[in-house]
Every structure is written in structure tokens, then in C-alpha cells.
Amino acid sequence: MRPFAYERATDPDGARALLAAAGPGARYLGGGTNLVDLMKLGVEAPGALVDVAKLPLATIELGADGALEAGAAVTNTALANDPRVRAGWPVLSQALLAGASGQLRNLATVGGNLLQRTRCAYFQDITKACNKREGGRDRDGCPARDGDHRNLAILGHSEACVATHPSDMAVALTALGATVRVRGDAGDREIPMPGLHRLPGDDPTRDTVLEPGDLILGVSVPPLADGARSTYVKVRDRASYAFAVVSIAAVLDRDDDGTVRDVRIALGGVAHAPWRAERAEAILRDGASPDDDLLARAADAELSEARPLRDNAYKIPLARHLIVDTIKELM
Incomplete structure (x- = not known):
């Protein structure tokens, strides 16, 4: 186990300040169902963790326009089982319930779910070469291309990476045309889906368009048409x-x-x-x-x-x- 610092944030601005003070190796920690696994594998080695699971971002509400507003700290279980979600956005509830186990859904958060990293075997095994993990843009292609790639990408991949994104929830949010609310250095902004996640190109280390220090506040999902x-x-x-x-x-x-x-x-x-x-x-x-x-x-x-x-x-x-x-x- 590599030592790391731990801080618990109480508000979004405080979380961003703690992350900035901790230095470039710090990471936000939600439910930890992906990040902690990667730390155990040695794939991730943050110098500090800023716990954002208890931020006041765990509400599920309906906006005046009928949109679903879910905070980043809402658990997958809470969102999937909310009666308003089950009735108004069944595709989202079904996608959440199709992911992981009940125990993991009880911990996993909306923000963390969006930021899941690939389960490609080459990425998760530090004894193997991997452009996504090592950031080697000058390497001779992705080793999975000639290796174990049965469950990897058929669309949008590059010579540098053929990994796939693992989130079920993100697929549903993409079909629903959801918007991700983010707080960054320039203030709050909204990122449409699709648009949050990116294709690998020649820099597969970046899964999303988020900038360092950006904190996901929640997601907004427009209502479905009557009869849809x-x-x-x-x-x-x-x-x-x-x-x-x-x-x-x-x-x-x-x-x-x-x-x-x-x-x-x-x-x-x-x-x-x-x-x-x-x-x-x-x-x-x-x-x-x-x-x-x-x-x-x-x-x-x-x-x-x-x-x-x-x-x-x-x-x-x-x-x-x-x-x-x-x-x-x-x-």
C-alpha cells in the first residue's frame, strides 16, 4: 500500500480548494468502487484523496421544466429506485440496475459512475504495456490490438487505444441527451452528452473533456415526450x-x-x-x-x-x- 493523504470536503468550493492544495497527484473520491480497486492494482497512485461523497449533492429533484436533476453524490441505488426515475426515465433505471451488484450500487455515485475507467486487461495489469495508463504517445500502437481484444472497441478506436467505456448509466444518459453540470476554474458550466467522454485519438490517457480540478456537481435529464x-x-x-x-x-x-x-x-x-x-x-x-x-x-x-x-x-x-x-x- 502506498501512503496517501486523505481529506473530507464539506462543500464543492472547499473540495476544489483541497484538491488544488494537495497538488497534481490528488484525486476526488466518491464511492471508491472503481478508484480504490485501481489503487489496489497499482494503476492509480494518488498522493491525496479528497472525499466528496458527503457533499450536499445527494438530492434528486424535478425542475420546473420537468427535467430530472440528480446530484453527483446520489448513489446508483437511490437513483435507480426513485419512483420518479422509474416512471419517467425507465431506460435510466434499467441501465443502473444492470450495472454491478447491489452492494456496489449502494456505494457508487452518479459522478463516479460517469468517470469509470476502462476494464481493459492491459490497462489494469501494470506488468503489461498500455498507452492509456502510461501516456506513451510514441509507443508502437496498442498491445491489445494484436492481443486479447475480444471485448474491446469496434468503433472510434485508434492505433493508440482500443479500450471501451464500461458505464451502463452513461449509455442511458447519452441516449437521453443529458447535461453534466461541472464546477471549474472559470465557474460552473454544462457539458452535453454525448460530449463529456472523448475518443482516444493519440492521447488515450484522457477519458473525458474535464480539466484538472473540475468537479461534477450533477446531471440534468430532459423529460421524455408524452407517450415516448x-x-x-x-x-x-x-x-x-x-x-x-x-x-x-x-x-x-x-x-x-x-x-x-x-x-x-x-x-x-x-x-x-x-x-x-x-x-x-x-x-x-x-x-x-x-x-x-x-x-x-x-x-x-x-x-x-x-x-x-x-x-x-x-x-x-x-x-x-x-x-x-x-x-x-x-x-
């Missing part, structure tokens, strides 16, 4: 406690005649960030009532730029069927 339906479907290697091989969050709103008024689709398990399926959405919004051919064309368009590796090409037909079957279910 939503769902989250997760395909995994075993029935419980497993990360997604491929997952989908979908929202569908149709007119009385069956034509699509709005559709939003996000995929998990396929990229370095939750993947908004904008090509598929555009085809499904073309004014027609979706049939099997249109659904297949939409799915194929979304996956047309997939670049599978040696052992994960199976994710393309899997994602294709998941898009088609999920939209048909919502219909």
Missing part, C-alpha cells in the same frame, strides 16, 4: 455482474400513424465512449413507419464504419440485431 417509450438492453457473457459486450439505450416517440417523431439510440461496449447512433437515428426519422427493412438499413448505416479487430468482429452482427430488435420491441 424507452429501454436498456445489455448483452454480457454471464447473467450478472459483468460488463457489457454490447448494450443499447433507446428512446422512441411515434405519431398516431406509426411514423417516428423522435428516436435516440446509444450503444455501449463498442467504443472508448458511449456511442450515439446518429446515422441510425437519421434514417429512422425520415418520415416512414419503421419496418424490418428500414430498421436493418438504419443499423447497417450505423455500423458501416466499424473497424473490428481479429477477435471481435462478432460485435457487428450482435450490435445490428440489438438495434433492430430493441426498436421493434419499443414499437
Whole structure:
């Protein structure tokens, strides 16, 4: 165990001040369900932890416009089981309940969930080379590309990294068009989803667009249209406690005649960030009532730029069927 300092913050500004005073190696600590694991593995070695789990950011409220406002310190269990979330945003509740175990959900927070780091075996094993962990932009590519990559990315990856983002909640928030509220050096700002997480490019060490010292305050989720339906479907290697091989969050709103008024689709398990399926959405919004051919064309368009590796090409037909079957279910 490497020694580290520990401070508990009581308000957001105090948390930011403590982090700044602790130096560049300090990290915020929420529920610790990911960060503490990485510290045990030696992947993370912060010189100081600033505990933000008890900040006054644990409320779930409905705004005047009907939006869901959830603080960063709200636990995954509290958010998933809130009656207003279950009724108004079922896709979000389903995604949260699909993640981890009940014990972990009791500790994990909204802010920490968004900042989960990849479960790529090369990233989590300090005996292996990893561009994401070591920050080596000049390395000869990502070792997972020719190694164990069965569950890694097929979309948006680069020579430097083929890792996938592990959060179920973030996939649902991406489909819902949520906004993340952040406090930084320049004050408070809002970051839309998609937009918080980034693709690896030549710097896979950065998972998000957050700047050093930025503190997530919470998320805002716009209300669904009356009559809109939503769902989250997760395909995994075993029935419980497993990360997604491929997952989908979908929202569908149709007119009385069956034509699509709005559709939003996000995929998990396929990229370095939750993947908004904008090509598929555009085809499904073309004014027609979706049939099997249109659904297949939409799915194929979304996956047309997939670049599978040696052992994960199976994710393309899997994602294709998941898009088609999920939209048909919502219909």
C-alpha cells in the first residue's frame, strides 16, 4: 500500500480548494468502487484523496421544466429506485440496475459512475504495456490490438487505444441527451452528452473533456415526450455482474400513424465512449413507419464504419440485431 493523504470536503468550493492544495497527484473520491480497486492494482497512485461523497449533492429533484436533476453524490441505488426515475426515465433505471451488484450500487455515485475507467486487461495489469495508463504517445500502437481484444472497441478506436467505456448509466444518459453540470476554474458550466467522454485519438490517457480540478456537481435529464417509450438492453457473457459486450439505450416517440417523431439510440461496449447512433437515428426519422427493412438499413448505416479487430468482429452482427430488435420491441 502506498501512503496517501486523505481529506473530507464539506462543500464543492472547499473540495476544489483541497484538491488544488494537495497538488497534481490528488484525486476526488466518491464511492471508491472503481478508484480504490485501481489503487489496489497499482494503476492509480494518488498522493491525496479528497472525499466528496458527503457533499450536499445527494438530492434528486424535478425542475420546473420537468427535467430530472440528480446530484453527483446520489448513489446508483437511490437513483435507480426513485419512483420518479422509474416512471419517467425507465431506460435510466434499467441501465443502473444492470450495472454491478447491489452492494456496489449502494456505494457508487452518479459522478463516479460517469468517470469509470476502462476494464481493459492491459490497462489494469501494470506488468503489461498500455498507452492509456502510461501516456506513451510514441509507443508502437496498442498491445491489445494484436492481443486479447475480444471485448474491446469496434468503433472510434485508434492505433493508440482500443479500450471501451464500461458505464451502463452513461449509455442511458447519452441516449437521453443529458447535461453534466461541472464546477471549474472559470465557474460552473454544462457539458452535453454525448460530449463529456472523448475518443482516444493519440492521447488515450484522457477519458473525458474535464480539466484538472473540475468537479461534477450533477446531471440534468430532459423529460421524455408524452407517450415516448424507452429501454436498456445489455448483452454480457454471464447473467450478472459483468460488463457489457454490447448494450443499447433507446428512446422512441411515434405519431398516431406509426411514423417516428423522435428516436435516440446509444450503444455501449463498442467504443472508448458511449456511442450515439446518429446515422441510425437519421434514417429512422425520415418520415416512414419503421419496418424490418428500414430498421436493418438504419443499423447497417450505423455500423458501416466499424473497424473490428481479429477477435471481435462478432460485435457487428450482435450490435445490428440489438438495434433492430430493441426498436421493434419499443414499437
